[in-house]
Amino acid sequence: MAFFEVSFFSDVIGMCMSMNVVLPQRTVGNIGVTEGQVSQTYPVLWLLHGMSDDHTIWMRRTNVERYAEERGIAVVMPTTYLGWYTDMKFGYNYRAFIGEELPKICRSFFPGMSSKREDNWISGNSMGGYGSLAIALTYPESFSIAAPLSACFDPRVIKGSYDSYFSDIFGAHEDFPGSVNDVFALAEKLAASDKEKPKVFISCGTSDSLIGQNRNMKSHLEGLGYDLTYREAEGGHNWAFWDNEIQLVLKYIDGIRGRKG
Amino acid sequence: MALLHAHFYSNALHRQVTCDVILPQKASNLIGMDSAGGGSDTPVLWLLHGSSDDETIWQRRTSIERYAAPLGLAVIMPSVEKSGYANLAHGGNFYDYVAKELPQVMHGFFGLPLDRGHNMICGLSMGGAGALKIGLANPEFYSVIGCLSAGMTNRKLPEDTSNLDPETDRYAYIRFDGKKIAGTEEDPQFNAMRIITDGLPVPRIYHSIGSSDFLLDAARYTRDFFGTFEGNPFDYVYEEDPGAHTWEYWDDHIQSFLAYAFKK
Numbered sequence: 001m002a003f004f005e006v007s008f009f010s011d012v013i014g015m016c017m018s019m020n021v022v023l024p025q026r027t028v029g030n031i032g033v034t035e036g037q038v039s040q041t042y043p044v045l046w047l048l049h050g051m052s053d054d055h056t057i058w059m060r061r062t063n064v065e066r067y068a069e070e071r072g073i074a075v076v077m078p079t080t081y082l083g084w085y086t087d088m089k090f091g092y093n094y095r096a097f098i099g100e101e102l103p104k105i106c107r108s109f110f111p112g113m114s115s116k117r118e119d120n121w122i123s124g125n126s127m128g129g130y131g132s133l134a135i136a137l138t139y140p141e142s143f144s145i146a147a148p149l150s151a152c153f154d155p156r157v158i159k160g161s162y163d164s165y166f167s168d169i170f171g172a173h174e175d176f177p178g179s180v181n182d183v184f185a186l187a188e189k190l191a192a193s194d195k196e197k198p199k200v201f202i203s204c205g206t207s208d209s210l211i212g213q214n215r216n217m218k219s220h221l222e223g224l225g226y227d228l229t230y231r232e233a234e235g236g237h238n239w240a241f242w243d244n245e246i247q248l249v250l251k252y253i254d255g256i257r258g259r260k261g
Numbered sequence: 262m263a264l265l266h267a268h269f270y271s272n273a274l275h276r277q278v279t280c281d282v283i284l285p286q287k288a289s290n291l292i293g294m295d296s297a298g299g300g301s302d303t304p305v306l307w308l309l310h311g312s313s314d315d316e317t318i319w320q321r322r323t324s325i326e327r328y329a330a331p332l333g334l335a336v337i338m339p340s341v342e343k344s345g346y347a348n349l350a351h352g353g354n355f356y357d358y359v360a361k362e363l364p365q366v367m368h369g370f371f372g373l374p375l376d377r378g379h380n381m382i383c384g385l386s387m388g389g390a391g392a393l394k395i396g397l398a399n400p401e402f403y404s405v406i407g408c409l410s411a412g413m414t415n416r417k418l419p420e421d422t423s424n425l426d427p428e429t430d431r432y433a434y435i436r437f438d439g440k441k442i443a444g445t446e447e448d449p450q451f452n453a454m455r456i457i458t459d460g461l462p463v464p465r466i467y468h469s470i471g472s473s474d475f476l477l478d479a480a481r482y483t484r485d486f487f488g489t490f491e492g493n494p495f496d497y498v499y500e501e502d503p504g505a506h507t508w509e510y511w512d513d514h515i516q517s518f519l520a521y522a523f524k525k
Contacts, residue, residue, distance in 0.1 A: 002269035002370060009263070009288045009296075023370060027270040108299050109263060109284055111372035 001025055001033065001069040003059070008105060018198065019055050019102075019144035021140075022065050022075040024111060041114045043257075044074045044106070045250075046098070046143070048085060048124025055079040058246075061239040067250050071259070076115055082165070084155060085131025086181050089171040098131070099139040117196075123147035124240045126210075129185060130155065132249040133217075136198040137186040147201040147249040150237050153183050153213045184220055191224040194199045195226050199227040201252045203245045205235030242245055262286055262296060262330045264320065269366065273358040281316045282362070283326050283336040284371065304334045305373050306522075307344065307359070307403075308515075309384025309391045316340035323512040328519055337367055347393030350422075350438035356446055361396045364402065377462060383407030383418020383518050385511045386476070390415050393466070393483070397453050398446040400461045407467045407518035410506050412415075412479025413449040413486065418442055450486060457494055465496040467521040469514045471504030471516060 004021040024038040039118055047064065049057045055077045058064050068075045080094040087093040103120070107113045114120065122143050124132040129151025136146035158166045166173070170181045178185045190197055201223055204214035211232070218230045229252055235241035265282040280335060285298035308325065310318050316338045319325045329336050344355035364380070367373050374380070382403045384392040389411030395404035416432065419425060422442065425434040437447070444451050456463055466487065470480040480501075487497040504510040 004268070005266040005302055007264045009286060009291050014290045025269055025366075025369070028272045029275055032271045105286070108286070109265075110370060112299075112369070160297060170487050 001027075001030075001035075001065055003065060006109070008109075010097055010101060010105070012101045013092045013094070015092070017078060017097075020059055020077040021106070021110070022059075022068050022077075023112070024069070024072040024074060033066065036069050036070050037246040038050065038072045039112075041112050041119075042072055042074050043119035043121070044076055044103075044113050045253075046102075046120065046122040046124070046132075046135075047075050047077050047246075048098075048128030049077070049079065050124070050126030050128050051082060064246055067247055071250060073256070074110065076102070078102055080127075080131065083129055084181075085134055086169055086171050088169050090168045095131075095135060095138060099135040099142065100110060102149060104141060117142060117144045117216060119144075121145040121147065121253055122203075123149065123246065124151075125149045126152055126237065129153075133183050133200070134181070134186065137183060137190050138180070138258075140190055140198055141193050143198055145201065146198045147203075147252070148217075149242055149245045149249070150204050150208050151202070151214065151217070152210055153217045155181075157210075157213075183250065184188075184217070187221060187224055187226070191226070197226055199229075199256065201229045201231075201249055203231040203233065205237065205241050206232050207235065208237045208241075210237065262294075262326050264326065267370070267451075269370075271358050271362060271366075273362045274353045274355070278358070279316050279340055281320060281338040282367070282371070283320075283329055283334075283338075285330070285333040285335060287333075294327055295331040296333075297331055298394040301372055301374060302379075303333060303335045303373060304379050304381070305337060305367075306519075307363075307380070307382040307392075307395075308338050308339065309335050309359070309382070309388030310338065311384070311386035311388050312343045312345070319515075322508040323514060323515055328516055332519065332523060334415045334519075335371070335373055337363065339363055343387070343389075345387055345436055346395060347436045349436055350440050351435045356395070359391070360399055360446070367453075377402050377404045379404075381405035381407070381522050383409065383467075383515070383522075384411075386411050386506065387415065393445060394449050394452075396464050397449045397456065398465075400452075400456050400464050402465050404462070404465050405467070405522040406468075407515075407522070408480075408483070409514050409518070410470050410474050410510055411476055411482075412481075412483040415476055415479050418447070453486070453490075453495070457490065463494050465521075467518050468496050469500040469502065469517060471510045472501045472505065473503075474510075475506060477501075 002025045004022045027037045043261040083094040122132040129148030263284045271278045332338040348354040348356045382392045395452040396403040422437045427434040484499045
């Protein structure tokens with residue numbers, strides 16, 4: 001497995017950006033790891049961080065490199081800072097950056113990254129859970145699986161002193177329902193179109209304050225006919241939970257790919 | 262341009278290694294710098310550090326990224342400790358790592374071209390000698406060699422490697438103890454002559470050293486050696502400019518090397 005800390009330029013953001021990348025590598029004598037089969041082209045997990053964090057956090061708080069290594073897949077960890085993976089009302093176009101520009105940039109740097117829809121999956125925790133579903137629903141031709149973990153599907157829970165922070169990203173509270181940032185509405189629009197829908201894996205801890213939103217999203221997606229796998233488990237809004245759940249996301253994807261876990 | 266700090270496993274060294282990589286990236290909204298290139302037609306510079314440094318040093322002490330950007334050039338900067346880019350008698354196989362393994366590994370990650378028309382190697386001091394050594398031993402891979410502030414061998418090679426003293430000649434002992442030098446990759450004069458006598462592809466060579474550099478004798482010895490080839494088949498260029506063994510010299514002369522390498 002190889003690990004890259006990358007500084008690069010985004011034309012969409014108009015700024016130098018950072019990302020971390022894990023890439024499959026065939027090695028001999030690397031101690032204590034199980035290498036999966038390394039192909040010429042490999043699938044990519046796009047893995048998004050939550051509020052308070054950045055592109056380094058999944059490597060620091062979980063064992064995601066080891067889980068990827070067993071499967072011979074790449075992991076790309078970009079950052080939106082506190083931008084919620086949106087095309088911000090007053091700010092940067094993070095959704096276009098990560099959903100549209102970044103896959104092209106990554107494939108130009110790393111030609112082994114597969115461009116096939118079936119080989120591209122997106123996951124994330126908390127704000128990144130929201131982002132993973134929002135991006136998959138906005139660019140359904142590019143991502144076949146979305147796996148939001150402990151997601152904040154309705155950012156309107158951000159209130160009080162966060163009012164101007166919220167409106168800089170999403171616009172006014174009253175304009176939010178039905179907007180491009182309303183993932184419930186995005187799910188409806190996509191279901192009503194003739195485009196292929198992503199498969200969705202949702203997981204949330206039962207002591208997470210966001211459990212209600214996740215239950216709402218479950219019934220919403222089921223009602224719209226999405227191929228949904230929903231899971232609740234004991235746990236809160238923390239990295240012990242996400243280190244466990246990301247393994248279950250990858251096992252879920254193993255099942256879809258017909259790979260023995 | 263993109264800068265990547267790469268961490269990966271080396272089969273030659275049996276451990277994780279670090280390597281800095283600059284990749285060309287054509288950007289439209291980038292301020293203050295032209296950019297070009299990207300893709301499978303990318304020229305590649307293998308850029309070697311000196312004996313006190315590591316893979317980060319060219320980035321920190323020069324503006325190499327800015328010089329590479331308009332050329333659409335990828336730059337690979339490995340780290341080899343104080344090995345002299347050698348397969349050490351007592352230590353790791355750093356020559357195999359840089360000269361044999363790294364091109365394949367980087368091709369695997371980035372799809373960089375493996376033909377000699379696209380590959381060049383340069384370095385300073387220990388890396389300057391390393392670039393000459395690696396380039397002359399692998400003329401089928403590198404078409405341009407740059408040697409800054411060094412000679413082919415910065416210290417005299419031992420004639421007998423069986424009796425080196427680990428106390429008084431520690432450097433030679435670690436590198437050469439009991440090893441054959443003549444006719445191997447550690448013998449750049451042999452490899453240079455072999456290129457001509459065997460009709461191998463001939464790399465072009467740029468060589469520069471500061472006129473007050475302490476390695477001036479080693480550089481002049483190398484200059485005299487390449488002066489013995491009739492008709493200058495290596496397109497060998499030698500410069501002694503005012504300056505010493507410093508980053509001001511290298512920031513300046515890495516640009517001279519690139520001008521030489523890319524001249525039509």
